[in-house]
Amino acid sequence: MVAGSFLPHFSNPYLERLEDSAVLTIGKQKLCFTTDSYVVSPIFFPGGNIGSLAVHGTVNDLAVCGGKPLFMSTGFILEEGFPFASLETIIASMAKAAKIAGISIVTGDTKVVPRGAADGIFINTSGIGIVEYAGTLSIKSIKAGDAVILNGTIGDHGAAIIKSREIWDGSRSHFRFGASQRTNCRNLKGQPEHPLHARCDTRRAGAILAEIAKSANIQINISEQSIPVQDNVRGICEILGLDPLYLANEGKMVLFCPASDAAKVLTTMKKHKLGVNAAVIGNVAAGKQGRVVLKTSIGGERIVDLPTGELVPRIC
Amino acid sequence: MVAGSFLPHFSNPYLERLEDSAVLTIGKQKLCFTTDSYVVSPIFFPGGNIGSLAVHGTVNDLAVCGGKPLFMSTGFILEEGFPFASLETIIASMAKAAKIAGISIVTGDTKVVPRGAADGIFINTSGIGIVEYAGTLSIKSIKAGDAVILNGTIGDHGAAIIKSREIWDGSRSHFRFGASQRTNCRNLKGQPEHPLHARCDTRRAGAILAEIAKSANIQINISEQSIPVQDNVRGICEILGLDPLYLANEGKMVLFCPASDAAKVLTTMKKHKLGVNAAVIGNVAAGKQGRVVLKTSIGGERIVDLPTGELVPRIC
Numbered sequence: 001m002v003a004g005s006f007l008p009h010f011s012n013p014y015l016e017r018l019e020d021s022a023v024l025t026i027g028k029q030k031l032c033f034t035t036d037s038y039v040v041s042p043i044f045f046p047g048g049n050i051g052s053l054a055v056h057g058t059v060n061d062l063a064v065c066g067g068k069p070l071f072m073s074t075g076f077i078l079e080e081g082f083p084f085a086s087l088e089t090i091i092a093s094m095a096k097a098a099k100i101a102g103i104s105i106v107t108g109d110t111k112v113v114p115r116g117a118a119d120g121i122f123i124n125t126s127g128i129g130i131v132e133y134a135g136t137l138s139i140k141s142i143k144a145g146d147a148v149i150l151n152g153t154i155g156d157h158g159a160a161i162i163k164s165r166e167i168w169d170g171s172r173s174h175f176r177f178g179a180s181q182r183t184n185c186r187n188l189k190g191q192p193e194h195p196l197h198a199r200c201d202t203r204r205a206g207a208i209l210a211e212i213a214k215s216a217n218i219q220i221n222i223s224e225q226s227i228p229v230q231d232n233v234r235g236i237c238e239i240l241g242l243d244p245l246y247l248a249n250e251g252k253m254v255l256f257c258p259a260s261d262a263a264k265v266l267t268t269m270k271k272h273k274l275g276v277n278a279a280v281i282g283n284v285a286a287g288k289q290g291r292v293v294l295k296t297s298i299g300g301e302r303i304v305d306l307p308t309g310e311l312v313p314r315i316c
Numbered sequence: 317m318v319a320g321s322f323l324p325h326f327s328n329p330y331l332e333r334l335e336d337s338a339v340l341t342i343g344k345q346k347l348c349f350t351t352d353s354y355v356v357s358p359i360f361f362p363g364g365n366i367g368s369l370a371v372h373g374t375v376n377d378l379a380v381c382g383g384k385p386l387f388m389s390t391g392f393i394l395e396e397g398f399p400f401a402s403l404e405t406i407i408a409s410m411a412k413a414a415k416i417a418g419i420s421i422v423t424g425d426t427k428v429v430p431r432g433a434a435d436g437i438f439i440n441t442s443g444i445g446i447v448e449y450a451g452t453l454s455i456k457s458i459k460a461g462d463a464v465i466l467n468g469t470i471g472d473h474g475a476a477i478i479k480s481r482e483i484w485d486g487s488r489s490h491f492r493f494g495a496s497q498r499t500n501c502r503n504l505k506g507q508p509e510h511p512l513h514a515r516c517d518t519r520r521a522g523a524i525l526a527e528i529a530k531s532a533n534i535q536i537n538i539s540e541q542s543i544p545v546q547d548n549v550r551g552i553c554e555i556l557g558l559d560p561l562y563l564a565n566e567g568k569m570v571l572f573c574p575a576s577d578a579a580k581v582l583t584t585m586k587k588h589k590l591g592v593n594a595a596v597i598g599n600v601a602a603g604k605q606g607r608v609v610l611k612t613s614i615g616g617e618r619i620v621d622l623p624t625g626e627l628v629p630r631i632c
Binding site: 005006009010012014015021022024026027028029031033034035036037038039041070071073074075076077084087088091092094095098104105106107108109110111112113114116117118119122124126128130313314 | 321322325326328330331337338340342343344345347349350351352353354355357386387389390391392393400403404407408410411414420421422423424425427428429430432433434435438440442444446629630
């Protein structure tokens with residue numbers, strides 16, 4: 001969300017959280033509510049497509065806030081002439097992803113625009129979850145000394161999209177990715193088993209950490225060596241001059257918990273198939289700095305800032 | 317929604333209602349949930365713009381189901397280079413429309429796609445409301461003998477869009493619309509004061525009546541003479557060969573109530589500024605026919621069917 005444009009107009013305490021989901025109270029029920037539009041290009045990529053991405057993304061935005069995903073809406077914008085067979089495949093992927101996540105697609109809308117007025121297909125998904133987690137998961141709860149934990153390797157989704165684009169352009173890929181190079185788009189539903197301070201969907205690790213640091217006015221120190229990155233993703237980043245911290249993820253989250261709980265949180269996470277590569281990547285420093293400091297592999301330090309543009313656009 | 321493609325995959329009792337909103341139960345709370353994407357062209361038109369339309373449309377989809385609109389999400393897809401001033405105007409209109417409707421915009425998302433990958437701006441709005449109306453407003457509740465009531469003149473929004481396109485094309489409008497030719501986009505929030513069987517948002521009167529007749533498997537008889545249409549809208553329809561029944565509306569709804577209550581429902585509606593032109597336009601016949609029969613002004617009869625294409629595309 002372009003916060004600068006929207007906040008002055010829409011200002012209210014729900015929106016001002018600026019987190020993955022709004023947490024709402026209706027009657028005695030605590031709910032979370034989120035929305036995302038998907039414009040990924042290409043729409044089919046190794047391990048997924050725009051449809052599965054749209055379901056997993058919204059499920060994850062609910063889940064990281066401690067919500068149990070319940071209901072989802074879908075809004076399709078189709079370009080005239082979009083192949084019916086592709087639409088069927090995408091819808092089937094959405095149904096499968098929704099079934100796995102235990103979320104029901106209960107309402108929808110489809111608009112068709114003339115050829116040239118959209119790029120094939122765009123999908124919006126909005127989701128409602130029930131907040132069952134007793135604690136308050138919020139970046140406002142992060143404290144100095146907290147451990148910063150990633151649930152797995154970063155950049156897999158971005159690398160898979162880059163690989164697809166190479167093929168999409170008609171030629172064979174110039175890059176020799178491993179056969180296993182696939183998006184990491186999965187659903188993260190599940191309640192925290194240990195007390196946490198915050199949990200955030202990690203679409204671009206560097207950007208989300210910088211946003212959290214600024215929003216919560218804290219300094220986050222991370223160590224390059226601790227950040228889990230697959231070898232083939234690191235390779236493609238080195239060749240193309242990309243930074244894994246800014247490459248896209250799906251199904252990845254960053255957690256903040258008291259340092260004293262970090263070991264047991266990590267042990268629990270590693271038992272889960274989506275947390276096998278989980279790692280403590282840093283900690284929250286004392287003081288109000290609003291920045292992320294990366295200790296590089298060669299011993300230097302640099303600020304990890306919000307990117308001014310998109311490194312690889314249309315990754316979701 | 318392209319029901320034929322989606323229903324076999326997403327099948328669940330909420331979606332199968334195929335009404336303006338899904339009615340959900342979370343805990344002890346009865347909620348309604350709806351989504352719509354807006355791709356209207358042009359984005360500014362007399363009386364509104366894509367932003368106010370997106371808020372009113374979703375508020376109305378909640379309201380017709382007996383829901384009190386509470387929370388809304390916004391998903392923006394912007395074409396690179398979309399003027400910032402236009403975005404600001406649209407956002408300000410959304411904030412104003414939301415304030416009038418008493419709904420809070422609590423979560424949002426913005427995607428930017430390269431020039432040529434979208435037509436300026438598309439907006440998705442999803443909304444959550446609390447269902448306070450004790451009865452069940454559903455097309456499944458419609459009974460033979462029910463009166464069919466429209467809350468006002470039809471086709472005003474469609475005519476306003478046609479007028480804007482004339483101007484948008486660079487030339488002066490060829491049509492001499494009255495100065496008052498504006499969209500009828502307004503919010504319809506408010507609970508029914510009399511027992512009703514169903515209430516539906518009436519984007520295209522003919523299409524929605526045909527959908528209801530098919531879905532509820534009833535025959536709806538309507539009389540052309542009873543249908544409220546502004547003189548200048550009727551004029552433009554005659555010149556261009558358009559049917560007001562298929563021209564777009566915003567802020568219009570069709571109600572079904574027992575015939576014995578029709579007079580008092582109409583009296584109540586006429587007291588409201590958005591119901592001044594309300595009229596009984598027909599009734600529900602006995603038997604299961606799944607069709608709408610129009611008695612024409614010259615005394616003939618014709619079937620009002622679902623249009624095979626869009627008469628005037630991109631009206632919302």
